[in-house]
Amino acid sequence: MIKFSEEKLNKVQEIINRYPQGKQKSALIPLLHLAQEEYGWLSAETMDYVAGLLQIEPIEVYEVATFYSMFNLKPVGKFMFEVCQTGPCMVSGSDNIIDYIKQRLGIGVGETTPDGLFTLKTVECLGACGYAPMMQLGKHYREHLTKDKVDQIIEECRKNAGLLN
């Protein structure tokens, strides 16, 4: 059963209050972020739950969830490497980094390692072009990537996974 904690529900109410009366649909994207933080991805059940919170039709939620690239519509690994591949990053060597991650993790773009730890995704410009090559990992950016840095990040994730479990 999908249900937000009391604390999350208070947050939901606080978000809805930011908009004029009757315009609670504006809270949809923020709520989908909340849901994704909680469950890692957006299942149909989760989206229906969000629709209920906002008193809108489920289809209105699906429409939005499928439009924005940050919403995961299927389960992803515990750590998602989202590596930028757009022009400015490309001229700074993002291709090599992507190849190296593929090789290190033994997966292709869009795939998840069998242990469920890592997903590799390529993304378009994240606004870090001057600190390229880069990737997003959770809430933060990892910039000026080198092979050594990638190794360190993988190591760090493995360690954190142990702590999380």
Next chain:
Amino acid sequence: MGVKLLLDKAKVEGIRQYDVYRREGGYRSVEKALKTMSPDAVTEEVKKSGLRGRGGAGFPTGMKWSFLAKPEGVPRHLVCNADESEPGTFKDRFLMEFLPHLLIEGLIVASYALGSNATYIYIRGEYAWITDILEHAIGEAKANGWLGNNILGTGFNCEIYVQRGAGAYICGEETALIESLEGKRGNPRIKPPFPAVKGVWDRPTVVNNVETLAAVVPIINMGGEEYAKIGVGKSTGTKLISACGNINKPGVYEIDMTIPVEEFIYSDEYCGGIANGKRLKACIPGGSSVPILPANLLLKTAKGETRYMNYESLSDGGFATGSMMGSGGFIVLDEDQCVVKNTYTLARFYRHESCGQCSPCREGTGWMEKILKAIESGKGKMSDIDLLWDIQRKIEGNTICPLGDAAAWPVAAAIRHFRDEFEWHVNNPQECLTRNYGLAHYADPIYTPA
């Protein structure tokens, strides 16, 4: 050292915190505006300053504010565009990350001028940690009486909320942004009606870029006329440039718009020259959507005059031999870079980001990506180059929003200035797989700083 109006305090220890920011003279413009000026007088100062929108289009900000409809009893809104997704652009991020209170200060003054009691910052979803920084700063501002009800006892009420997007370049376009803020897909609206009349929740709305709104602070502090004295012609004030690519010192720089492009690239105060001792080949001076220029047309105009870092000079020569200031995303390519490959990654970007409402944009961006990919990987035909030209021409001007143009222009400029490189790919299908080929478009001899 040029004039610094926005980033002068960026390096002050702890400037992100309210106390430090205030001690350094922060929030003076709010005091001045709310206590001594009428809302219209604030707009008047902004008009006098000559400030042009820093989001890309360069529309005069004061004029935009004066177009805001003010029907009796209908709330109005200011929305800050912090979607910043144009490849090459990362200046707003820098400003929000290091000087969050500067943006908030500007937002309060602008909200007062426009009569917005609920102001929204729409920030790209990936800037999650910056959202935290902003929310923290808003909390501090509120705790110190700069937000909330009856600010400074003037009867003006204002709240600022941060709204995260979720990964969609198109939501930087103001009407798509408004749709997104309403909890919908980011499909641009047909204009008119313009947001100034019917924006978010059908209420009159002004959408302005982060940098634009931050610039309101120095304008109010020093007065519009003084601000207008900085810069040249219709390029008044200072501009943030985010520089990236093959340069020694990528980063965000505040420039007054009187410096030559050559100085910007080669001086140690700014980009510090081309990395690894290579030669400059080409540059996209205003974010991925603006035309790419080969080195010779970048440093000098077609007439042989020095090209400067400002709106007029960068666009001198139109699209035939010039480019645009755009968002200030300055992307430098060295002699080893492949223009075909670079154009391909940008075409892929626009295909990925097209909202799909208009057929020329939806279909055209896909076609361009496919053809460029083929040429890039040695599978192209000579006729593909003309086909590409034809497709971009059919997109431009035939779509609801300017994303179609933004996708067409880079392709057009690449073919216009680097056709030989496209042909080289077609003629050398094997060789182009193993090396980036820089045909001789580079600046040679290498510039030596005086």
